[in-house]
Amino acid sequence: METRAWKNVPFDxxxxxxxxxxxxxxxxxxxLGRDAWDGNGLVVEIGPWLGGSTVCLAAGMIASRKHAHGRLHTVDNFLWRDFMAARAPLPLQNGESFLPYFQENVEPYHDLIVAHTRALPDDSFVRDAERDAKRFTEDESVPLFDDLPGSEPISILFIDGAKSWRGMRHLLRVLAPRLQPGKxxxxxxxxxxxxxxxxxxxxxxxxGLVEPVHDVRGGTTVAFRxxxxxxxxxxxxxxDSIVHVPVLDGLGLIDRAAGWLSKDGDTLGAANVSLAKxxxxxxxxxxxxxxRVFEEIQSTWPSRRDVTQVVMASAFMRSQIGHDIRRPLAIRLTWQWQKLVGAWRKHVSRRVYA
Ligand SMILES: C[S@@+](CC[C@H](N)C(=O)[O-])C[C@H]1O[C@@H](n2cnc3c(N)ncnc32)[C@H](O)[C@@H]1O
Structure with missing residues (x-):
């Protein structure tokens, strides 16, 4: 898998x-927009939120000097959720549209972008209050995403808004006919x-139908051809719902996905994927x-690697399941160190941009 090609691209x-x-x-x-997109086919983005990923893709497409007008399609329900305020304190109530803020943020690229206010269906989990708070609920009045206009094939499908098994399945059923094998x-x-x-x-x-080709080691993104x-x-x-996936099958699938990363040397990525079990x-x-699975994964966490996700998982175990599992010393020390480094970076960037 490619892990480096984008590391030094000049992007502000x-x-x-x-x-x-x-x-x-x-x-x-x-x-991706500049080098992987060859100007043929659409770039489709699921879940742009306030346009962060949109401006990255759009700026790359402009830099490619290919004809990009109207070629970047973005799909989102554009419904504000309270948890979003932690990242962007906007004067919006739960369920209000944030589309105007998206449009303002992507204004420099407006002639590339076609925005679709559409929803993917979701699974709902009574046992996962945190995830339910992030979900769209069926009674809200955004139409279901069921197609894109025209018949142009899709070159790049960026997925950051399929927030359940059901949503992911629906998305693939809608867009699979527009995907091009080999490309x-x-x-x-x-x-x-x-x-x-x-x-x-x-x-x-x-x-067998897809192969992993890009692994963004400093993030959670993996791309497949x-x-x-x-x-x-x-x-x-x-x-049609995660509750119908046999448990042993589900665990086996996650292990297989983690195996792709560990085979490629991404031990942290593989550990994070395993944690999804x-x-x-x-x-x-x-x-x-x-x-039981959590304890096993925690005890074999790769040493001196980012522990953010395992710490989040232990907090989840405590608050949602009431299961208090002691963190191994190595994880506690790494976590303290990460917090110190994070605070220092924040301090430095505040001084630089003050
Ligand atoms: C993690 S955010 C995306 C972050 C964004 N790509 C960025 O660069 O910051 C997920 C996005 O998916 C959207 N989303 C979540 N569930 C959705 C659903 N069922 N249908 C449509 N959009 C959904 C949310 O509104 C949100 O904008």
Whole structure:
């Protein structure tokens, strides 16, 4: 897998645009638009939020000097959720549209962008209050995403808004006919995040039809190239909800996805993907198993590597499951060190930009 090509691209991200992306992911998206997009086919973005990923892709497409007018399609329900205020303190209530803020942020690229206010269906988990708070609920009045206008194929599909197994399945069913074998990239922003287990699970289900090609080591993004058309029967037979995925199958899929990364030397990425088994087990009501798997993963965490996700998972275990698992010393020390470095960086950047 490619891990470096985008690292040194000269891209000046507009700091006023809020984003949930890591620094390396911004550069990666710029590089995708500039170098991986050949000017043929659309770039489609699912889940632009306030336009952070949009401006990275758009700036790259402009830098490519290919004809980019109207070629970047963005899809989002554009519905504000309270948790978003931690990243962007906007005067919006839960459920209000943030589309005007998106449009203002992407204004310099408006002639490239076609925005679609559409929703993906979601699974709802009574056992996961945190995730439910981030979800769109069925009674809200945004139309379902069921197509893109025209018939142009998709070269790059950036996915950052498929927030459930059901949403991911629906997205693939809608867009698979527009993907081009041997060419299209499926860029999964949530692949290495422990909460979004359906992403590695789904890509492992498509093994043989897709191959992992880019691994953004400083973020959670992994991209796949489509090798063969995804047969309609494959998509039709996918379970319509995560609760219908047999537990052992689900765990096996996550292990397979983690294996792609460890084989490629991304031990931290593989550990983060493995951690997704904990959230999966808990969401399907298997908390005892979730605790056992968590302890196992925590005790073999790669030494001196980022512990953010394992610390988040232990907080989840405590608050949602009531299971208090002691953190090993190595994880506690690394976490303290990360907090110190984070505070120092914040201090320095405040001084630079003051
Ligand atoms: C993590 S944010 C994306 C962050 C963004 N790409 C960035 O660069 O900062 C996820 C986005 O997906 C959207 N989203 C979540 N669930 C959705 C659904 N069911 N249908 C449509 N959009 C959804 C949210 O509104 C949000 O804008």
């Amino acid at each position: 991200y507009p700091r006023a645009v809020p984003t949930m992306l890591a620094e390396e992911e911004k550069r990666y998206l710029f590089w 299209s990239l499926l860029v999964c922003q949530d692949f290495k995040h422990w909460t979004t287990y359906w992403v590695p699970m789904m890509m492992a289900r498509l093994e 489509l090798l063969h058309p995804i047969p309609t029967t494959t998509l039709d037979t996918l379970e 904990v959230r999966f087990l808990s969401n399907v009501g298997k908390n005892v198993e979730a605790a």
